[in-house]
Amino acid sequence: MFPTDFVWGASTAAFQIEGATDVDGRGRSIWDTFCATPGKVLGGDTGEPAADHYRLFREDIALIKELGLGNYRFSIAWPRVQPDGRGPVNQAGLDFYERLVDNLLDQGVRPWPTLYHWDLPQALENAGGWPHRDTALRFADYAAVVHERLGDRVADWSTLNEPWVVAFLGYASGEHAPGRTEPAASLAAVHHLLLGHGLATQVIREQAAGNDAPTRMGIVLNTQTVRPLRDTVADRDAARRIDALRNRIFLDPLHHGRYPADLLRDVAHITDFGFVRPGDLETIQAPLDVMGVNFYNPSLVAGPATDVPRDKRDATGGGDGASPWPGSEDVQFLLSGLPRTGQGWEVDATGLRDLLVRLAADYPRLPLYVTENGAAYEDTVAEDGRVHDPERRQYLEQHIRAAHAALEAGAPLKGYFVWSLLDNLEWAFGYSQRFGIVYVDRATQRRVVKDSGYWYGGVARTGTVG
Ligand code: FCB
Numbered sequence: 001m002f003p004t005d006f007v008w009g010a011s012t013a014a015f016q017i018e019g020a021t022d023v024d025g026r027g028r029s030i031w032d033t034f035c036a037t038p039g040k041v042l043g044g045d046t047g048e049p050a051a052d053h054y055r056l057f058r059e060d061i062a063l064i065k066e067l068g069l070g071n072y073r074f075s076i077a078w079p080r081v082q083p084d085g086r087g088p089v090n091q092a093g094l095d096f097y098e099r100l101v102d103n104l105l106d107q108g109v110r111p112w113p114t115l116y117h118w119d120l121p122q123a124l125e126n127a128g129g130w131p132h133r134d135t136a137l138r139f140a141d142y143a144a145v146v147h148e149r150l151g152d153r154v155a156d157w158s159t160l161n162e163p164w165v166v167a168f169l170g171y172a173s174g175e176h177a178p179g180r181t182e183p184a185a186s187l188a189a190v191h192h193l194l195l196g197h198g199l200a201t202q203v204i205r206e207q208a209a210g211n212d213a214p215t216r217m218g219i220v221l222n223t224q225t226v227r228p229l230r231d232t233v234a235d236r237d238a239a240r241r242i243d244a245l246r247n248r249i250f251l252d253p254l255h256h257g258r259y260p261a262d263l264l265r266d267v268a269h270i271t272d273f274g275f276v277r278p279g280d281l282e283t284i285q286a287p288l289d290v291m292g293v294n295f296y297n298p299s300l301v302a303g304p305a306t307d308v309p310r311d312k313r314d315a316t317g318g319g320d321g322a323s324p325w326p327g328s329e330d331v332q333f334l335l336s337g338l339p340r341t342g343q344g345w346e347v348d349a350t351g352l353r354d355l356l357v358r359l360a361a362d363y364p365r366l367p368l369y370v371t372e373n374g375a376a377y378e379d380t381v382a383e384d385g386r387v388h389d390p391e392r393r394q395y396l397e398q399h400i401r402a403a404h405a406a407l408e409a410g411a412p413l414k415g416y417f418v419w420s421l422l423d424n425l426e427w428a429f430g431y432s433q434r435f436g437i438v439y440v441d442r443a444t445q446r447r448v449v450k451d452s453g454y455w456y457g458g459v460a461r462t463g464t465v466g
Helices: 030-035 053-067 091-106 122-126 134-150 163-171 183-209 233-256 261-266 280-284 350-362 390-408 427-432 451-462
Strands: 007-011 071-075 110-116 156-161 216-221 226-228 290-294 299-302 332-334 368-372 413-419 438-440 447-449
Touching: 007 110, 007 368, 007 451, 030 122, 053 091, 053 447, 053 451, 071 413, 091 110, 091 134, 110 134, 134 183, 156 163, 156 183, 156 290, 163 183, 163 216, 163 233, 183 216, 183 233, 183 280, 216 233, 216 368, 226 233, 233 261, 233 280, 233 299, 290 350, 350 368, 350 390, 390 413, 390 451
Parallel strands: 007 071, 007 413, 071 110, 110 156, 156 216, 216 290, 226 299, 290 368, 368 413
Antiparallel strands: 299 332, 438 447
């Protein structure tokens, strides 16, 4: 049994569901450009029509309510609000999010907006993107604009979603927009993302001091449980390196105001971190109220010298071509032989329990929320008109039980959001992966609640895993 005030919700992101990329003055984002570049996104899929949520949001909110979920995490598209990422505000874009928030509140669903879920205005990328310091300042301006409009109704703000993905898949491996493969730039992007987070947090707190509404600030990280294959010096060192590049590179500046010394050593041949200016780390260390944790699967790694059979190598962790791990390109990612989701990610819920317990121990007293967790499988509508997805239900059940185990072990876990409410555009995988607890018919946009969705609604309503 979960505590009665435990928060249950579902998550989405603007570019993955909204569609309507060319209406009401929306500017172009790096994901529009990336999708339009041949070979970057599977099937040549684009942000159109996604789940057409820009038009169908009322229907989708009705579904959230019907399922008994009291909380909805979504993201705000910067290019709708500021088409060029700076300067003039597009009121029509802000109006959309105001309608969304008001409708959520009318239906008794608490809004949890994220200000940045990867859709950087293309104009800012043209000016240098996240490796360029000015982007952090522009992000804080944009955050102020959104908070100015919605701050009287929204209490729970996240600045960034998964800055690891933004920096390392966007600027090191190039698997994500904007598709650059520049290791030094990716590390500068990390710093400017964190700086943008800190500046946005500051400005929102200042503005909030002027209104009486409660304000809780957070950031969402895809922190990871990283396990060495064997208890050898080489494998333990591989795990340390990946833990530094995946977890501590964000957690240590946010919580302790410094980058990890071992990380700085590991990447010293790539950059000297000269982009860190006096005062930046104090800004980044601005106190947080909550921390969001996105979890899908743990990583199993081995050192470069370890002889690993080909069938044990995990292509999804290491990637092909350019590496997302500057300075640790030769670490090997392995499969442990557990069942995998439709996307090839191994299912191991112990990774979530261990992660939450570790975060609580190393970064104490900060309320934690699982802000994303879920799985893609090949769903179809059956003859009875329903979507039977026992594997997803099982995945969710195992992970919700693991979250409960972490809670019992003392982790200050306050809530859980499933990824995702709707089938959507899974970034470079296009529409090939269905993560929703609600099925979306691509041709008609008809929604069908999957069996896992009804099951999850029951968990949310009762606080018990039945
Ligand atoms: C996370 C992203 C989210 C979704 C899931 C599957 O990394 O935050 O948008 O793509 O993975």
